[in-house]
Amino acid sequence: MTHRDSHPWHVGDDQATRYAEGTLPEPDAWSLEKHVEDCARCASRVSAAVGGTAAGTVLAAVRAAVLESAPGAAVSGEPVPGRAATAAGPARASAGGAGGRPVVSRFARLLWAAGPAVRGAWLPAVLGVAVAALALSYGAGFPGARALLLAIAPVVPVAGVALSYGPHADPLHEVTAATPGGGLRLALTRTVAVLAVSLPLLTLTGLLLPASGAPAAAAWLLPGLALALASLALASFVGCRAAAGVTGGGWLCAVLAPMAGAPGGAATLRLAEQLSRCLDGVAAQGAWAAAAVLSAALLTARRPAYDRPLRP
Template identity: 70%
Template sequence: MTHGNARVWHATAGLVARYADGSLAEPDAWSLEKHLESCPGCAALVSRAVRGTAAGAVLDEVREAVLGAAPAGAARSVAAPAPALSRLARLLWAAGPAVRGAWLPAVLLVAVGAMVLGYGGGVPGARALLLAIAPVVPVAGVALSYGPHADPLYEVVAASPAGGLRLALTRTAAVLAVSLPLLTLTGLLLPASGTPAAAAWLLPGLALTLGTLALASFVGCRTAAGATAGGWLCAVGAPVPGAPGGEITTRLAEQLSRCFDGAGAQGAWAAAAVLSTALLMARRPAYDHLLRR
């Protein structure tokens, strides 16, 4: 590697040759691949080197087969994609199921269902029901966004510099960007009826999401999400079964007030979020390996 200054370096011919023939050490290969994302010159150099190997011939055959099977317009798009479309495609891929698939309609269904209960069904505790479910919605989004069950190319992506915790955090941010404003706005539109403020769930939801990511480094995303979401629902719903039929939502609202209202409760959630973040950073190397669950 040659260095123009302390921050900028470019690949040498020897480094590129070792990368192309597969003899470059794995950490150096990852570093080079990360550099290629932002250096067109080095990317072109590596591309030419790889094309001269046996792998290059195979890649050319695959490319020709794909272009031959695609319509003419699609072939031109593959050969020379528009920069804006290329960036949009990378963004959608990085966001994962947070903006595609069944997860987004499910979040919309929760919001619309709460509105139907509050105004169409005349349920006075519709906001309480929404606030009880809202903190686990981003947790479910995380479980559906990262792991071998969520991405058919997970093994390939997880081994790349753009994979691991970086990709998990990118998809988590997309999940939060969708669910937090949508569910909070829905809560604002619903009658209060003695429940906590519509935004009171935001810090608990963030803490549960970060806790899920930290726990996932030990047991996998789906198991971690099940543990955190199940724990929350059990905690908030524990007093409800003993309530008289007409007071279920009232009892739920009281329990939510204990969990959400006041500086003490919110401070505890903030501390939980900080501790979960610290544990997640300490467990970051676990995301460099494949999460099997």
């Protein structure tokens, strides 16, 4: 990469060719992708290199199909936010337009990368959980609202992760999974977005609810993180939705089972007691922290699985 103009370096012809062929080392590929977001000259050079490969025809067809199916998202030939890419190299190289300006804004790319945590129906669903808990407590006078919230809260990030990544979440999943910026990197980006939305919102809601014998409002944070990481690790074997069903379903069975057969008033009390056993104390929180570390270690070991399309 040479040094000229206002950029500290630019993409050379050899590097553009190696990137298009998929032989450029991964760190260099990431650096190149970041550079072409703001450099129209290099974006054109890399785009031409990608277009000269066997994947070029496929990329052009995919881009044309996306623009045709979403005309409202294209203005003056601008592509919709997204990462049309193949193992040979992503179409993000075309992110530079005439006049040297980026075709897709940084904010639009961030919205796409974040997934359903900031768009679609997932955020209203999280808000609905929070509002429902407040309505139960202050509208209906239900004393166990915090206990119910703490039972449901750890499943919310799991559901968000399941909805954020995979063939069901991205029509170009098979393409993005093979790119340097796709795969586990994209899955983690969307998981962070899910956690950044759900953790503070549901914790704040818990603080506004009467304790009524339930654990502290923040007691679910480590379990929520551990279950989200466990879902990502398990998804490398069985897919995101099946993994979420196992981890989220397992949690709900564990905390709700003692309520089975309990009379009306005792059900809430039993739920609070079970949550206290699962969430309260140094031993319980330490176990969740260990589970999060182990899940992260397994996820790291399973990273190559994310370089291929996951199961639906």
